[in-house]
Amino acid sequence: MTRSFSKPALTLTDQINLLESRGLIVSDKAKAEFYLARINYYRLRAYCLPFEQSPQTHQFKTGTTFENVLDLYIFDRELRLHLLDAIERIEVSMRSIWAYELAHAYNPHAHLDRTLFDERQWVKNLAKLHREVERSNEDFIRHFKRTYSEALPPVWVAVEVMSLGSLSSWFGILKPRQARQKIATHYGINHSVLESWLHHLAIVRNICAHHSRLWNKEISVAPRNIRSSGHPLHNGIITSSKKIYNSLVILLYLMDQIAPNHQWGQKLLNHIKTCPQSLSAMDFPSDWESRQIWQR
Structure with missing residues (x-):
């Protein structure tokens, strides 16, 4: 009551x-x-x-002490900033690859072809894209509107006004398996795994962008694991967990694919070791430091 x-x-x-x-x-x-x-x-x-x-x-x-509480708050704030750094790079990479593969496999306006997508969600996504283009003040959108008669720009322009959540949805409703896998192959994973990871990371990105508590939060959508025994991340995801450990593993793996010489992983590792609470609250396994993904 x-x-x-x-x-x-x-x-x-x-x-x-x-x-x-x-x-x-x-x-x-x-x-x-x-x-x-x-x-x-x-x-x-x-x-x-x-x-x-x-x-x-x-x-x-x-x-x-008050300092104990404050230190945990600051740790979480800096963790969010670390994650946003990686998510930004992954999002930009995904925009580029998705647009390139669609444009070359089909045509510059492939996103307008309803036969390529799950139609019910495509109608919603297209309406949202119209709104995003309409309210955009970006120079490239204004240039397109002044220059061309089409209502929507080609896919490589349209993708630049999509959020990660929108991009995740567009990839998720893409029907041709060959096109989906060609995109996912850039990251060395199966297309269904990429779909799951993008959805998961879009949620994590929103948590970070809205400055919400992250470090021990349960993420509403758990990412899929990689079952192929020959894959370097085989069973690297803890399937029983919805905590941030899995998100960190995904980000490390994807950063290794798009920027092999990155320093982000080492910076993340250094920050994790400053956590003022037990890492078990983030569902870190006891052997996490010995796992291949954390070797920096």
Whole structure:
């Protein structure tokens, strides 16, 4: 049964007093006020949960400091930035490959050919693309509208106004198996695995872009595993998990495919080792450091 909300708004001082009443050690109240004013008490509360003895009482474990909570918050913030760096490169790569393969296998406006796609979702995707083109202020879109009579630009232009979520959907509804696999082959994986990974990464990307908690969150869509015994990432995905470990493995693998000499993996590895909480909260297996994907 629901009840009326009756909690009052708390001042920064009241917020600190509440945290202290629950056992949090706040040795520098000015510092705590500074961060609470800029982060928001409610946002920071999510990072208090791993340090609590019980979710019912909200009492902190003995010895927990404000700095412990803040360090976890900062770790997660930097983790999101690391992931956005890789996702941006993977998204740009996928845009390029998807557009190139469609244009050369079919024609420059292959995305307008309903026979190539699942028709029901194609209608929705096309309507969304029309809206994206219509509201775009990009120079290349304005140039196309001034110069050509077609309502929509060719696929290599259209793809530049698609989000990763849109691109994931367009790939997912592409019907010809040969075209799907030709795109997926650029990444050394099966087309059904690529479809799953793109969907998963689009969700992760949105979590990062909206500055949401990431480090121990369950991702709503779990990525597919690679079953081929000869593949370097064979069974590298933990199928029972929806945590961020799988996302990191996928990003490492895809970065290895599109930028073999990248330093992103080493930077990620260095950051992971600074995690102020147990890596098991992100579903890291106990032998993760010995797995091939983490050898940098």
